[in-house]
Amino acid sequence: MLIFQPEGKRTQAVEGKTILDAAKDLGVQIQSICGGRGTCGKCRVIIRDGRENLSKPSESELRFLSEEELDEGFRLACQAIILRGRKIVVEIPPESGLNRQRLLLKGVERSIALKPAVRRITIRLKEPTLTDQESDVDRLLDAIESKVGFRPTISYEALRNIPRVLREGEWVITAILWMDREVIAVYPGVRDKPPYGVAVDIGTTKLALYLLDLDDGRVLASASTMNPQIPYGEDVISRILYIMEGEENLERLHNVVVGAVNELIDEVCGKVG
Ligand code: FES
Numbered sequence: 001m002l003i004f005q006p007e008g009k010r011t012q013a014v015e016g017k018t019i020l021d022a023a024k025d026l027g028v029q030i031q032s033i034c035g036g037r038g039t040c041g042k043c044r045v046i047i048r049d050g051r052e053n054l055s056k057p058s059e060s061e062l063r064f065l066s067e068e069e070l071d072e073g074f075r076l077a078c079q080a081i082i083l084r085g086r087k088i089v090v091e092i093p094p095e096s097g098l099n100r101q102r103l104l105l106k107g108v109e110r111s112i113a114l115k116p117a118v119r120r121i122t123i124r125l126k127e128p129t130l131t132d133q134e135s136d137v138d139r140l141l142d143a144i145e146s147k148v149g150f151r152p153t154i155s156y157e158a159l160r161n162i163p164r165v166l167r168e169g170e171w172v173i174t175a176i177l178w179m180d181r182e183v184i185a186v187y188p189g190v191r192d193k194p195p196y197g198v199a200v201d202i203g204t205t206k207l208a209l210y211l212l213d214l215d216d217g218r219v220l221a222s223a224s225t226m227n228p229q230i231p232y233g234e235d236v237i238s239r240i241l242y243i244m245e246g247e248e249n250l251e252r253l254h255n256v257v258v259g260a261v262n263e264l265i266d267e268v269c270g271k272v273g
Contacts, residue, residue, distance in 0.1 A: 002082070004028045005048065005091045013053065013085045019045060020077035023090075024231050029098035035233030035242045036078035041065075042234075043077040044096045050088035055081040098230055109219075116214040117179050118195045123147060125171045136162045144175060144183070154183040161186055196220070198268070200261055203227060204236060207260055211268040221271040223264045228256040 002013040002022055011026045020043055023030050034040035038060035047054065057070055058079040065074050077096075082088065123143045126132065134142070137154065140162060145151040154162075158175075166173055169188030176185040176195060194215035201208040208224040232253055233239040243250045 001087050003087070003089045005089060007092075013050075013082050013088050015082050015085050017082050018078055019054075019075070019080045019082070019088075019090055020231075022082070023077060023092075028092070029226075029231050030077050030092055031096050031098060031234070032078060032231055033234035033238065034078075035238035037238075037241070038076060038079050040234075041076065042096065044074055044093060045077045045080075046091040046093060047073040047075055047080070048089040048091050050086060053082065053084040053086045053088050055079075055083055098226055112217075114214070114217045116195070116197055118176060118184070118197065118214060119180075120174050120176050120191060120195055121147060122172065122174045122190050125166065125173065127171050136166055140166070140173065140175065140183075140186075144177075148177075148180070150180065152177060152180065152182050155185075158183045158186050198265060200264075202257060202261075205230060205234075207257070207264060209261065209264040209268060211265075211272060221268040223267040223271070225260055225264060228260045229253050232256075 001010055002019075003010045004023060004026065007028060009026050009028050011022060014022065018036065020030055020032055020036050030045065031042040032040070033042045036043070038058065041060075041064035044065070051073060054075065057065070057075065061070070061076045061079050064076060077090070121144065123140070125139050125143050128134065128139070137159060141151055141154065162173075165186045165188045172189050174187040174189065174191035175183045176187075178184045194213045197212045197214045199210045199212060205227050206224060207227050209222065210219050211221045212218065213220055229239055232242045232249070239253060243253065
């Protein structure tokens with residue numbers, strides 16, 4: 001059993017893994033500027049129990065840690081390899097952790113002409129008659145074409161809903177257009193709610209996300225977090241080196257950042273209800 005303090009998170013102590021890798025797998029954050037290559041000395045942890053279940057201090061640990069520190073149980077998390085799957089208690093001192101920080105989200109807003117990828121149009125269609133038996137889809141696409149000057153394609157999801165939506169809205173329909181190319185959704189009648197969009201700033205250390213009203217460009221809510229790729233390397237070069245170590249590492253870095261963006265989207269949506 002491997003236990004990380006002060007969070008108290010625990011996992012199986014897997015032989016052959018480093019403390020740093022086990023922490024990453026568990027979502028416990030430890031500073032690792034060099035991405036675990038033993039060259040930055042930032043991943044210092046204190047082994048509170050089970051020292052005998054770890055490998056002997058490596059050369060880089062002897063370089064970065066004094067004799068007293070080694071006696072006190074200090075190790076570099078990226079160098080300490082689990083030799084036996086027994087109990088190991090690891091304390092992460094505050095200077096080695098990656099605590100959530102207050103991030104700057106506000107800046108100077110400039111007014112720009114909006115050209116969002118998604119926009120809505122509301123159209124009243126002619127009802128079919130015995131002499132006008134055009135299909136619902138063509139009726140809608142003809143109306144869009146005469147209103148905006150182009151004929152979009154239509155997504156399968158929107159296509160399935162057209163007959164119901166047209167009748168529920170008594171032949172008034174709000175269509176959501178993507179890139180002025182494709183109808184991606186349809187709603188009965190006049191839809192008051194604006195389309196929403198998110199702007200995401202993925203920085204090396206921070207992620208910032210803004211929820212926007214795409215009708216007028218207003219920022220409705222914002223949220224931020226530390227970039228979860230940091231434990232894999234604090235700078236871009238370290239992350240590139242990490243990716244070069246194995247194809248699965250690219251996927252891992254991709255997944256952690258996508259997961260964090262999705263969490264931020266949930267957070268901003270929760271803020272505006
Ligand atoms: S020495 Fe850099 S992560 Fe361990």
